[in-house]
Structure formats: structure tokens, C-alpha cells
Amino acid sequence: MGSGQLARMFALEAIPNGYEVFVYSPDSHSPAGGVGAKEFVSEYDDKEALLSFLKSIDALTFEFENIPETALSIIEEFEKESNLIVRPSPNCIRIAQNRWKEKSSFREAKIPTVNFYPIFTDQDKNETPSKVSYPCILKTNTMGYDGKGQVKCKSKEELISTLSTLQEFNHIVEEFFPFTSEASVIIARFQDGTISHFRPSLNIHKNHILDLTFHPGNFSPNIEKNLVDFAKKLAEEIDYVGVFGIEFFIKGDEILCNEFAPRPHNSGHFTQDGGSLSQFSLQLRTLCNLPSPKEIPVRAVTMKNILGEDYKPGSKLWNQTLENPHYHLHLYGKTEARKGRKMGHWNYSGPNPESAFKDWE
Ligand code: AMP
Secondary structure, three states: OOOOOOHHHHHHHHHHHHOOOEEEEEEOOOOOHHHHEEEEEOOOOOOHHHHHHHHHHHHHHHOOOOOHHHHHHHHHHHHOOOOOOOOOOOHHEEEEHHHHHHHHHHHHHOOOEEEEEEEEOOHHHHHHHHHHHOOOEEOOOOOOOOOEEEEEEOHHHHHHHHHHHHOOOEEEEEEEOEEEEEEEEEEEEEEOOEEEEEOOEEEEEHHHHHHHHEEOOOOOOOHHHHHHHHHHHHHHOOOOEEEEEEEEEEEEEEEEEEEEEEOOOOOHHHHHHHHOOOOOHHHHHHHOOOOOOOOOOOOOOOEEEHHHHHOOOOOOHHHHHHHHOOOOEOOOOOOOOOOOOEEEEEEEEOOOOHHOOOOOO
């Protein structure tokens, strides 16, 4: 489901392994279509089109979580009546697309997270401002990503005034956590419960969008172990089968889980040039029950995203970078370079990975 860059990179793994890849989304000339995936172009809630897609495939996975409930229900029903394999389960997608359900799952799995409060009713709207510590962040409960749909409020008055402008409930309020670093773990869980994972990475965001990933993140052994244990706990708690990326805030010894994405994650793109398996290979392996190594050694890699405003093929910097064999360019086949749009990424896997993109602006 979906035909963007994550579907493209999945197809680039699956097709050379002998699989045919079909992608379903409302977009034609998509990033995945550009590398040989067959496109089914229709709205997600078009039942007839979705059923004809489901009938033509053997296994289904997702490249994004904001799939409408209508489509998830159709998939769930079809799965019950057929041999279609669906990984991860629609239920895991429902958890990931809803911040309230997501953070409640963290709580149930005893994974520490920020304090969060619902804004689902008039009563919540009236009572929450007195319960929260400030600053806090008001977030849309669904359809939020890369900081979209978020308002930071420094005081009770500011939260009350922001809440009074809301067109609909379906929000949550989170307390702001003054983290010193952000980390993520890419993990794969197979149907038999076996888990493979990469070491945690350190992530740097710019304007709420991932800018750089340093792998491995050079955390203390204790922090590293806790990050991986939390990722495993979540996978087991929600009976997840497939690959996910999970993000954390860190301050000293304190770790709070922010969110997880039920699919390969932008901060896992370092795996493509780490000299070993990529996260997309694990997505394929978990989907198709293929064997997998328990340990996945990866050399140090630094990943930098290329957003629309940084998309400058032919520039001096771009050409100098291509002359260095340690930089690997991945482009997503998007023609329109809008500001903030993810166009591709660089992976650097040579000496001194910490300074690979130091003087870039
Ligand atoms: P999100 O869409 O929830 O991942 O938020 C995007 C980014 O906003 C995160 O990567 C953080 O840098 C920042 N952020 C979100 N929630 C919080 C929070 N509760 N405390 C501090 N920073 C946050």
C-alpha cells in the first residue's frame, strides 16, 4: 500500500530477488512505478479497485500508516476469506496512525513516554490546561508527521487560547521534554517471534524534519541496551510482524519514547550502504518468511536527507560529492522539488563519518 520512496526502495530490493511488486495508491508515475513496480491507481477507499488489487497479490505490506479505516477494514475482511498474507496487521497500522492509541500502547508495554492527555471532549478541553506541565505541545491525534499539526504552548493561557480555536477535537496534549538527543532503532520481527535489529542511531532534525542520521549513535552501553529492549517490548506487546522504526528522546539517563512508524523508516536508510542487509531486505524477509541472520553487522554510516530546497544536481557541491566514492546517492524519482519535500538522501560510509556533511548548508 503506497507508491512513494519507501515503496520504491522496497521494490529495488524485492524485484532483484525475483518478486513482482504491485503498488496501490492514487498516484500515477510514482517513485515505485519508476523502478518497475506495477501501479494500481485508485483512491484508497475505492472498494472495487482495492479488491481487484488484493486479488492480484500474495502478500501485502505498507509504506505509510495514514491509510483510511475503510481500506484497512476491506483488507482485514479480505485477509480472513483468502490466503493473502498481510504484515504488519491492520491493527498495528491503526495503533501507529493514532497518537493516543500509540502512546497508550507504550504505556501498556511499560515503555516510558511523555505525559499525554486527550482532547476528545468539551470536558477534556476545559480540564486539561490545569493538569498539564508547561511548555506543552498540542498535536493532532491523527494525520500528523514531520511536526505538521503541532502547536507549542508556553503557558496555560496560551493552551486555552489555542484550544479555543480548534475546529474539531481529536487532538492530544503532550508535555514538552527538553531532550539533549534523539535516537531511533530499526527492528524486524518475524512471524515465529524471532527479532533482528540494528544498533540505535542518533538523529538530528531541522525544522521538525529529519536532516542527519549517524549510525551507530555512540550511546552508552546501558542506553543502547534500553533503547533496543524498548523496541523489542513494543514489537511483542502489539504482536508486530514486519519492520518498524521507533524514535526516542534522551536526556542524561532518561529515555522517553516519542513514536513508531509501522514500516521502514527514514532514519534506517543508512542500512542501504552499511555493507550488510538493508531495512528493506528485512521488510521483504519478514513478509515472505525468508531466513535472516540473527546478527546484522553494519559499518558506520552517516545519512543526510535531500529536501526540495537542497535538490541541486549539477551544483559544485553535488559534483564534488559524486567524485568521492564513499558518498552514495539515492534519489526517489520525484520531478517537482518543493520545499520540505523528501527528494532523496546521501549515505556516507568512509573515514570520519561524523564530519561527512559538516560544512553543508
Ligand atoms: P513528531 O511528529 O511527534 O515526531 O514530532 C516531530 C519533532 O518535534 C520531534 O522529532 C521532536 O524534535 C519534536 N517534539 C515532538 N514532541 C515533543 C515533545 N513532547 N517534547 C519535545 N520535543 C518534541
